Amino acid sequence: MKASGQDTADCPADGRTWLQFSLNCYHFVHGEEDVAKSYSIEDAKDMCRGYDLLTVKSAEENDFIVKYSPSVWKGKMSVWLGMYYDSDEDVFKWHDDNGVLHYSNWEDGGSDDTDLPLLDTCVVLHSNTGKWENVSCTEEPENGVVCKTKAVWISPPKGSPLLSALVIISVVLILVVSAVVWFFHQRNNPGSSILNLIEYHPPFRSPSSDQACLVETEEIEVVP
Known part of the structure; x- marks a missing residue:
């Protein structure tokens, strides 16, 4: 909680449940009665309604997703990450800022451990371990979607x-x-x-x- 007279950060008020962590807001998408549904990468983007798919920039953020997931979903979930392969630079980048990965948590073998065409390679985060895995963007619908956006800074009202x-x-x-x-x-x-x-x-x-x-x-x- 911020002291009176100081700037505060708030999450979107769009009728959905958003959870704030650090300076970001997260919406965990789940089906009726907490029954998980499978979403393709394109469907997952549509579910976020213009906001970004989950990006993970630090170990603390990765741990936050792992610890909060059981309160939303039952069992292991594979959550889409907002990441893509840049063929020009031969690296994975985040969709939200086109930035390279300064933090990663790959399963053994790292990002190169895949037989998939790199242009058809997407990445998921396993909610039970927090590890990342390469998957096909088109052939393997995953069932976990987390939307993310930056918290909006709100300044206290000032005198006219x-x-x-x-x-x-x-x-x-x-x-x-x-x-x-x-x-x-x-x-x-x-x-x-x-x-x-x-x-x-x-x-x-x-x-x-x-x-x-x-x-x-x-x-x-x-x-x-």
Whole structure:
């Protein structure tokens, strides 16, 4: 949880369940009643609705997929990885950024252990071991799909620049008007200070009972 006033990261709000790990969001696709379905690589991409298929860039991310999978699927799953073979550079790359693999977790034999045509070679992650395996892109529908996207950074609401400007202008106008009033007062009343503008009026006090009696006596004596 982020402290108030700080930027926060959030996952897509598209009606599906997304799980956040680090700065990425993951949606584990599963069938009704947790019954796994088989998806071709193209079907898997369609299930992600424009988001990327799973890419794994670190051992921590690989472990996260392995540990969370049992809460979604029952038994071993082979999950499509968003990876392709670049024939120009003779390397596997990730679909999301066309980047080479800086982390991998191949089964024994590595990425070269395959009899498949490289252009028809896709890769899956086994949910029970976390190991990666080469498979045919067209002949072997796999039954696990995980969609991935980056979390969206959300900044806290900021004050309106217009409102801030109005406050500053109001303060400046008050200061200017005060200065003008002081200037004309000084010109019309040389030598006086601004304190002279403030007059003291003592509060009205009713006469005490003794003073009231004295006034009545004086009035009686004056009568002829």
